[in-house]
Amino acid sequence: MNALSFLLSLAYLGLAFLAPSPVSHLFGLAALGVTASLRLSPTWRILNLALLTLAFTVGLMRSGNTLGLIGLVGILVALTTLSRIPTGIRVLLALAILLLSVPLAGFANTFVFELGIQIGIYAAMALGLNVVVGMAGLLDLGYAAFFAVGAYTWAIFGSEQAKNFLQGPFPLPGEFMYLFMVIAIVTTAFTGLLIGLPALRLRGDYLAIVTLGLGEVVRILANNLDHPINFTNGPQGITPIERPPIGWFRQLMATLGVHLDRTTDYQLFFYFLVLLMIGLVVLVNLNLANSRFGRAWVAIREDEIAARSMGIPLLPTKLLAFMTGAAFSGVMGVIFAAQRTFVSPESFTLLASITILGMVILGGMGSIPGAILGAAALTILNLDILKTFSEFVRTSLPQIPNQVDPAKYERLVFGLILVLMMIFRPEGLIPEKRHRAEMEEA
Amino acid sequence: MLEQILALLPQVIFDGFILGFVYAMVALGYTMVYGVLELINFAHSEIFMIGAVVGVEVFRYLAPQVESGFLLLLLALILGGVVAGITAILVERFAYRPLRKRGTTNRLVPLITAIGVSFILQDLVRLIEGLWHNEFFLRMRTVEDLEGSVSLFGGAIFAQTKSFTLMGVSILMLVGLTYLVNRTKLGVAIRAVAQDLHTASLMGIDPDRIISRTFLIGGSLGGVAGVLFALQYTTITPYVGFLPGIKAFTAAVLGGIGNIPGAMLGGLVLGQLENFFGTYLPILTNGNFGTEYKDVVAFLILIFILLVRPQGLLGQVVKEKV
Numbered sequence: 001m002n003a004l005s006f007l008l009s010l011a012y013l014g015l016a017f018l019a020p021s022p023v024s025h026l027f028g029l030a031a032l033g034v035t036a037s038l039r040l041s042p043t044w045r046i047l048n049l050a051l052l053t054l055a056f057t058v059g060l061m062r063s064g065n066t067l068g069l070i071g072l073v074g075i076l077v078a079l080t081t082l083s084r085i086p087t088g089i090r091v092l093l094a095l096a097i098l099l100l101s102v103p104l105a106g107f108a109n110t111f112v113f114e115l116g117i118q119i120g121i122y123a124a125m126a127l128g129l130n131v132v133v134g135m136a137g138l139l140d141l142g143y144a145a146f147f148a149v150g151a152y153t154w155a156i157f158g159s160e161q162a163k164n165f166l167q168g169p170f171p172l173p174g175e176f177m178y179l180f181m182v183i184a185i186v187t188t189a190f191t192g193l194l195i196g197l198p199a200l201r202l203r204g205d206y207l208a209i210v211t212l213g214l215g216e217v218v219r220i221l222a223n224n225l226d227h228p229i230n231f232t233n234g235p236q237g238i239t240p241i242e243r244p245p246i247g248w249f250r251q252l253m254a255t256l257g258v259h260l261d262r263t264t265d266y267q268l269f270f271y272f273l274v275l276l277m278i279g280l281v282v283l284v285n286l287n288l289a290n291s292r293f294g295r296a297w298v299a300i301r302e303d304e305i306a307a308r309s310m311g312i313p314l315l316p317t318k319l320l321a322f323m324t325g326a327a328f329s330g331v332m333g334v335i336f337a338a339q340r341t342f343v344s345p346e347s348f349t350l351l352a353s354i355t356i357l358g359m360v361i362l363g364g365m366g367s368i369p370g371a372i373l374g375a376a377a378l379t380i381l382n383l384d385i386l387k388t389f390s391e392f393v394r395t396s397l398p399q400i401p402n403q404v405d406p407a408k409y410e411r412l413v414f415g416l417i418l419v420l421m422m423i424f425r426p427e428g429l430i431p432e433k434r435h436r437a438e439m440e441e442a
Numbered sequence: 443m444l445e446q447i448l449a450l451l452p453q454v455i456f457d458g459f460i461l462g463f464v465y466a467m468v469a470l471g472y473t474m475v476y477g478v479l480e481l482i483n484f485a486h487s488e489i490f491m492i493g494a495v496v497g498v499e500v501f502r503y504l505a506p507q508v509e510s511g512f513l514l515l516l517l518a519l520i521l522g523g524v525v526a527g528i529t530a531i532l533v534e535r536f537a538y539r540p541l542r543k544r545g546t547t548n549r550l551v552p553l554i555t556a557i558g559v560s561f562i563l564q565d566l567v568r569l570i571e572g573l574w575h576n577e578f579f580l581r582m583r584t585v586e587d588l589e590g591s592v593s594l595f596g597g598a599i600f601a602q603t604k605s606f607t608l609m610g611v612s613i614l615m616l617v618g619l620t621y622l623v624n625r626t627k628l629g630v631a632i633r634a635v636a637q638d639l640h641t642a643s644l645m646g647i648d649p650d651r652i653i654s655r656t657f658l659i660g661g662s663l664g665g666v667a668g669v670l671f672a673l674q675y676t677t678i679t680p681y682v683g684f685l686p687g688i689k690a691f692t693a694a695v696l697g698g699i700g701n702i703p704g705a706m707l708g709g710l711v712l713g714q715l716e717n718f719f720g721t722y723l724p725i726l727t728n729g730n731f732g733t734e735y736k737d738v739v740a741f742l743i744l745i746f747i748l749l750v751r752p753q754g755l756l757g758q759v760v761k762e763k764v
Contacts, residue, residue, distance in 0.1 A: 139550050141557070198745050204549045205482050206748055209691060213741035216688075220738055228730040350684075354557060361554060403572030412565035418558030422551050423540045438548070 002044040005034050009048045013055040020063035025071060028055055032074050042084045049075055053093060057101040064109030066384050069116075072097050072105075073376045080369040081430060098275060103268060113267035115383060117339060120274030121332045123375035126359040127281045127368065128328025133357065134366030134432070135294060136321035137301030138200070139208040142215020143356050146326040148222055148348035149191045150184040150333020152232060155343045158242040164230040174244040174338075181334045188330025189323040191218075196322040200315060215353055222345040237344025241337050270339045277335065278372070281328055285368055288324065297321050298434065351411065355382075358414045361421055364428020366435050373430055378417075382410055446725060452598040454721050455714065460605050460674060462713025463612035467667035468690035469697070469705040470619060471530075471660030477636040477700035478656045481538065484556035487687020488563035489530050489661045493522040493668025494678045495567055500669075501583040511587025512607075518669050519611065526665020530657040533559050539650070567680040582676040608670045615663060616706055622659070623702060632656055636700065685737060689716070692744040698757020707755060716740055 008031040015024040035048040053075055060068035076097060079090045106113040125147060132140050154177060156162050162170040199210045226234030246269050253260055253268070260268060288294045296317045299307040308314055337343045359378050363370025390407040393400055421428065427439040468490050475483040500518040508514040537559045541552055571578045590603040623629040634642040635652045643649050671686070672678050693712040697704025720736035747754065 133550075137550070139553065198749055202748050202752070205553050206695075206752075208550075208553055209482065209688070210741075210745055210748065213688065213744055217738050217741055220734065224732065224734050354561065357554070357557075401572055401576035403576045403578060404569060409565050409569065411561040412569070415558040415561030415563075415565070419537055419555050419562065422555040422558065423537070426546070426548075426551055439546070 001038055002040055005031070005038055005040060005048055006044060006051075008034055009051040009055070013051055013058070016055040016059035016062065020059045020065070022063075022065050022067055025056075025059055025063075025065055025067035028052065028059065028071050029067070029074065032071060032078065036074075036078050036082065042086075045082065046085060046089055049078060049093060053097055053101065057104060060101070060105035060112065061108045064105070064112070066109070066112065066115065066380070068105065069102075069112055069384075070380060072101055073373070073380070077369075077373055077430070103271065106267065106271070107264060110263055110267055111384075113264065113271055115380065116271050117267070117274050118383060119376045119379045120271070120278055121336055121339075122356065122359060122379050123372045124274070124278050124281045124332045125329050125356050126363070126371040126375045127278075127285055128325040128332075129356050130325075130360050130366065130368070130371045131285065131288065131297075131328070132321050132325035133360055134364075134371075134435075135289065135301065136297035136318060137204070138318060138321060139204060139211075140322070140325070141208050141212035141350070141353055141357065142195070142218070143211075143325070143329060144348040144350075144352035145195070145215040145218035146188045146191060146329035147333045147336070147352070148218055148343075148345070149188045149326075150330030151337040151343045151347070152222065152238075152333075153184045153187050153330070154180045154334040155238040155241050155337045156231065158338070159238050159240060161230070161233060161238050171242050174242040177242070177244045177334060177338050181331050184330035184334045185327040188326040188333070191330075192323040192326030193319060196319045200318040200322065212350065212353075215348075215350065219345050219348055222348065232345075235345060237342060237346070239342040241341045241343070243338050243341065266339075270335065273335060277331065282368060284324075284328075289368075293317065293320055302434075302438075351414075354414060354418075355410075358417055362417055362429060364431045364435065366432035367428060367430050370428050370430040370432065374428075378414070381413065386410065386413070443725070447722060449598075450721060452595060453600065454717055456599045456601060456605075458714035458717035459710065460608060460713070461717055462710035463609055464667050464671050464674075464686065464709075465690045465693045465713050466706045466709025467612050467615060467663050467670075468686060469694040469709045470616075470702065471664040472691050472694040473697070473700055473702060473705040474632070474656050474660040476694070478632065478639075478653055479538070479542075479552075481552045482556065482691065483660075484553065484687075485533050485537075485559040485563060486530075486660065486664055487683035487690070488560050488567075489526045489533075489683075490664040490668045490671070490687060490690075491678075491680060491683030492529055492563065492567060493526040493665030494672040494682060495571070495580065495668075495680070496522040496525045496665065497669035497672040498580045498582050498678050501585065505583050505585055511585040514585060515588060515607065515669075515673065518673075519666050522665040522669035523662035524665070526668065527658045527662035529563070530661025530664070531654055533563075534654060534657040539653075564680045564683075571680065578680055580678040582672045582678065584676075588673065602674075604673055608674055611666065611670060615666060619659070619663065620702065628652075628655060689737075689740045692740055692747075695744060696747050696754055698754030701754065701756050704754055704756035711755075712740065712743065715743060 012024065012028040012031045015027060032052055035045060035052065052071070056068045056071040056075070076094055079085065079094050102112065102116050106116065129140065129143050132138050157170065157172050157180065158177065159171045162168065195211065195214045199207055199214065202210060222232045223235055225231040232238070243266060246265060249269050250260055250265060296307070296312045299310065299312055300314065300317060304314065355378060359374035360371055362377060363372070363374030386407045390405050393406060427436045468486070471486045471489065472483060475481060475486070497518045500521055501514065504514055504517060508517065537555050538552060541555060568578045571580065588604045588607065592601055592603065593599070594601055623632060631642070631647050631652045632655070634645065634647055635649050639649050689712060690709065693708035694705045695708070696712055697706070697708025716736050716739060719739040720733045723731050723735055724733060
């Protein structure tokens with residue numbers, strides 16, 4: 001067993017060196033599956049994972065095929081879920097993947113950076129929604145509204161837009177983005193308060209519909225507030241939006257021996273920024289879960305009436321969950337706006353809200369690694385797999401009408417994921433203890 | 443300003459009624475399913491959309507064959523109702539029933555499933571239309587028999603004849619449903635299951651069958667409403683169900699969810715309100731806030747009702763037992 005899996009991993013390493021192609025990546029994924037599912041002694045398992053990490057990285061660098069990225073995500077999942085691996089090793093390997101493998105792959109294929117940044121932004125948002133849905137059990141279907149408020153907060157002041165209603169040196173210089181990340185926490189938490197105050201008095205399913213409605217209201221406002229005073233520039237959206245200057249980052253990288261050019265410098269910078277944000281968000285999440293508030297949220301989720309009898313004030317506690325989730329989303333909105341230098345109401349539809357909800361549900365409600373895995377899975381599916389599939393259909397099946405382009409069928413895929421998860425595995429891929437118990441009880 | 447408002451008023455009220463009847467018919471589907479299962483059937487807006495799409499297709503293919511426009515409309519209504527009703531049954535059978543059998547107490551699980559089903563149906567219709575015609579923006583074919591118009595009250599109201607057809611059919615449907623629920627055996631069974639599923643099953647009622655029938659009836663009503671909607675508003679896409687669906691749900695809540703006369707009343711009231719604001723907002727604000735804010739009005743009404751009178755206009759207060 002042990003020797004077999006080790007041989008498989010070695011074989012893949014050889015393949016990655018000599019013949020990097022989608023097929024060899026698939027072989028690598030199979031080797032990873034073997035490593036994860038067989039009963040191996042911990043030492044061999046760690047060795048295999050390390051080998052596979054190296055192999056996927058090499059494969060990515062030499063072929064740039066994003067299947068390798070799926071392999072790396074798979075290794076991260078294995079590191080979080082497999083038992084009997086020392087914590088030190090887990091952290092070391094995970095850091096190696098995030099800080100070395102992905103950037104190296106990104107230099108070979110800049111699309112990997114794009115994927116990494118999008119996964120990161122969505123993962124942070126999924127973690128925010130996880131506080132609301134997973135911990136406090138409040139189904140929010142308008143979560144993209146907070147994302148929009150955050151993105152517009154920076155977009156309006158980081159572009160010419162603000163000149164329409166204020167005197168001042170607009171666009172503000174890029175350094176202000178950091179300040180606006182803090183400001184966005186305030187604006188989105190305030191939006192959360194405004195939306196939450198009426199909505200949170202309601203029962204679960206009504207709350208879902210009302211938040212959905214309010215999410216739409218925010219989108220309608222973004223779409224129509226270009227008259228009488230032009231705040232949001234309506235459907236055209238706002239562009240260009242300032243980015244922070246990164247001279248210092250280039251120098252820092254140069255001293256480390258990494259030469260950045262114009263296509264990769266901002267990508268790498270935003271990738272690291274997003275990683276840093278996820279680290280912070282996970283820390284906040286962990287601390288919240290073990291705090292007085294976290295326990296109060298769980299109590300409310302489990303039994304509202306019992307929680308109230310124990311003296312937990314319902315509305316303030318729920319509001320706090322709502323505002324916390326909103327704040328995470330707002331900060332990511334600022335980064336999103338700066339990274340793309342463009343925002344428009346199109347990015348904040350119901351589909352976006354449901355996408356984030358799908359991430360939380362796929363990973364497992366209330367589970368932190370689950371939310372990150374869900375974000376990675378759905379983002380890769382959406383930006384990479386469906387697009388590749390579309391290319392395939394276009395080139396090899398030209399008789400199919402162009403309206404039947406798989407990339408246009410995100411809703412179908414998300415809908416299937418939601419329904420199948422609810423029927424077959426409502427606790428998610430990486431379940432959280434308490435949720436699993438609850439689902440099994442039923 | 444005031445003269446302008448008064449001059450438009452009859453027309454606004456008339457158009458509000460048209461919209462209101464559509465909402466009323468769709469709201470019935472929400473209210474019946476909620477009454478029986480306490481589930482907000484999110485996918486109902488897609489059932490409505492499927493009815494509309496079937497209507498468009500019937501008109502597209504049968505208009506050259508069928509002489510009389512009214513016969514064509516009757517065919518479209520029957521087919522739209524049947525297809526939508528069958529879809530509703532299938533949705534219940536394959537998405538909601540497994541959850542019920544597992545007996546989860548969590549309210550969020552069925553709701554999330556319903557959202558998923560709704561997304562699946564939207565894209566399935568788009569896929570079918572894409573394979574069939576390579577387009578998914580559908581336009582209802584106009585048939586001469588159904589395109590007439592009259593002026594009422596000395597020109598105060600301009601009305602298309604098809605609007606009267608819409609109102610007539612809706613009133614018939616509403617009366618028929620009221621009769622069915624109050625006077626037939628099936629109606630008694632539906633009410634029994636809504637009252638208490640477990641006890642009803644002890645009295646020899648098969649709850650699964652009754653729930654299936656409830657979905658069939660609600661779905662057919664939604665489908666018929668969809669066909670009429672397509673006739674009246676002509677442009678149909680696979681995503682057209684979303685807003686009317688949410689508003690019809692608002693109407694059901696406004697009337698008192700689970701209450702059938704309430705759903706009708708709620709639909710009519712909401713239709714009036716929405717049309718009123720949609721027409722008068724631009725006038726009252728000198729064009730600063732346009733018609734596009736009428737959807738915001740519907741959502742604000744929903745929130746307002748839920749806060750002030752969650753049981754709705756005709757609903758009863760349900761006490762929660764601890």
